[in-house]
Amino acid sequence: MxxxxxxxxxxxxxxxxxxxxxxxxxxxxxxxxxxxxxxxxxxxxxxxxxxxxxxxxxxxxxxxxxxxxxxxxxxxxxxxxxxxxxxxxxxxxxxxxxxxxxxxxxxxxxxxxxxxxxxxxxxxxxxxxxxxxxxxxxxxxxxxxxxxxxxxxxxxxxxxxxxATTASQVYLGVKSESNLSTQAVTQTNGEILTHAGKAIHAYFHSCSGGQTESGADLWAPFAYLKSVADYDQASPKHVWHTEMSQSEMKSKLAHLGVRVGDVLALSTVKRTSSGRVKTLQIWGKEGQKLVDGAKARVAFGLNSTFFNVGAIDARGELQKKPSPDSVPTTFQFAGRGWGHGLGMSQWGARQLALNGYAHRDILNHYYPSTQLGPLNKAQFRMAYNP
Structure with missing residues (x-):
């Protein structure tokens, strides 16, 4: 330039x-x-x-x-x-x-x-x-x-x-620049996605685990943020497993203000249309508590809310239902995807590109009902200088 x-x-x-x-x-x-x-x-x-x-x-x-x-x-x-x-x-x-x-x-x-x-x-x-x-x-x-x-x-x-952080988009200055990514910027110079004449909220994430999330199930009820099939199988986070001990579980729940004594089980009360955990119920010796799935994900340090969880007893066996006579020693999580799941899956975009799809087709898949076109600089200046 x-x-x-x-x-x-x-x-x-x-x-x-x-x-x-x-x-x-x-x-x-x-x-x-x-x-x-x-x-x-x-x-x-x-x-x-x-x-x-x-x-x-x-x-x-x-x-x-x-x-x-x-x-x-x-x-x-x-x-x-x-x-x-x-x-x-x-x-x-x-x-x-x-x-x-x-x-x-x-x-x-x-x-x-x-x-x-x-x-x-x-x-x-x-x-x-x-x-x-x-x-x-x-x-x-x-x-x-x-x-x-x-x-x-x-x-x-x-x-x-x-x-300059993930609160907006990661921006590291010139040290992160590369020839190929700069080429991608110049070849799409000024191109944006719009819906009803306005720039969309173009959320993206690393990988969805096979199905992206619907905006209506989270904080973005927009027509162009629908749940669609993903092609992120090559991602190392397409499927994942992790576990935590009883003491770790109680400590993490305490950060959410949840104190129910020894934790007996975690069960899913409600899932989103794509299968992600929306509400989680915590069963403990001293009571029960409902927890928002997104908050639980952050507290537990999980890759996504797309998971199942099981309680394992001292014999290493999966408990079928909570019992105060059998306190689990470990909680095992089996999940899919990394991120909130809204909009474009980056690993999915990678696979579609490898399959020969152009960027226009990739964007149309993850942001349906949108139009790809040039940025209206007059509108930009109005937003920049209100």
């Missing part, structure tokens, strides 16, 4: 930190530093490629150490979003675009403002192995671009659009 293309691209603001006490900035080539002083924004000077700039948080302001002289400011900008070839560094990580620093009550908020397509250069290989088939990577690029667009405004009160 040349500088003219970068200027035409749309910016996205990525929150890298909201509570830093100290950061070190660097650049790959000479880059201007701007600071917010009482009289407004002004150019402080040029940061060269062989130097660093240390910024500390001090009483609600940014304190800069420049040639033994400490100065304080209300904001700092490093780099230009559309400057081709220049990288900006935060501590030990390099990014494209620019870095904006603002002091808040919690510390230093650091935002990387970067062209959307260049943001995807990092996101796509951070979310999907760059060695996978190109059509799978192109599917990931479209899903990631669409997800970013639909997420605008999620962190507006903090001064950015998305974060």
């Amino acid at each position: 040349n500088s003219a293309q970068a200027r035409e691209d749309l910016p996205i603001r990525v929150g890298l930190s909201d509570s830093a006490r100290q950061v070190t900035l660097r650049v790959s080539t000479g880059t201007p530093v701007e600071v917010l002083a009482p009289i407004g924004w002004q150019r402080l000077g040029q940061l060269s490629a062989n130097t660093t700039l240390q910024v500390n948080y001090s009483q609600g302001q940014l304190k800069l150490n420049i040639q033994s002289d400490q100065q304080v400011y209300k904001g700092l900008r490093l780099g230009q979003t559309d400057q081709e070839g220049t990288l900006v560094g935060l501590n030990n990580t390099w990014y494209r675009g620019s870095l904006n620093l603002t002091p808040t009550a919690r510390g230093i908020t650091v935002v990387n403002e970067v062209p959307l397509e260049q943001y995807l250069y990092s996101v796509v290989p951070s979310e999907m192995p760059s060695s996978w088939p190109l059509e799978a990577l192109k599917s990931q690029a479209v899903a990631a671009r669409t997800y970013a667009i639909s997420s605008l405004g999620s962190y507006r009160s903090k001064g950015y659009d998305v974060v």
Whole structure:
């Protein structure tokens, strides 16, 4: 992407930190530093490629150490979003675009403002192995671009659009970039998925265990998030097994506020349409308790809610029903899939690509009733600048 293309691209603001006490900035080539002083924004000077700039948080302001002289400011900008070839560094990580620093009550908020397509250069290989088939990577690029667009405004009160973790999408800067994943981004430049004229919530996950989840059974009751057959058999998490002891079970349940004494059994009260656990009943010597399946998954550290569980007694035999006279020593889980199961299965997309499907067909399978087309930049700017 040349500088003219970068200027035409749309910016996205990525929150890298909201509570830093100290950061070190660097650049790959000479880059201007701007600071917010009482009289407004002004150019402080040029940061060269062989130097660093240390910024500390001090009483609600940014304190800069420049040639033994400490100065304080209300904001700092490093780099230009559309400057081709220049990288900006935060501590030990390099990014494209620019870095904006603002002091808040919690510390230093650091935002990387970067062209959307260049943001995807990092996101796509951070979310999907760059060695996978190109059509799978192109599917990931479209899903990631669409997800970013639909997420605008999620962190507006903090001064950015998305974060760099799985709370939004994993973004690791230039170190995660690869030629093939960048090719996937450029070959799908500007493509997003829409439904009824709006960018969809393009959820994705590692693998579903053979059947994706219906959005109506979770938090996303959208027509395009239906339960569909998956092709993720090659995933190491297609099926999985794990177990935990009686003491481990009681400890994990305690984190959910569930205290029923010795645990006698866990039984499924309700499943979703795809077969995932929606409600789990805990049977104990001192009572019973209903637990949400998704919360149980997190507390137990399971790969998904697509599981069965059995209680094993001291003889190593599976107990058929709970009994206060026979306290299980172990609980065994047999499950399928990894993740929430909504939207595109990444391992399924990989297999479909290996089978010769184009990214358009892969996306149509996992997001039915959607349209693949160019991003409406006017709508994007309305969302970006409300």
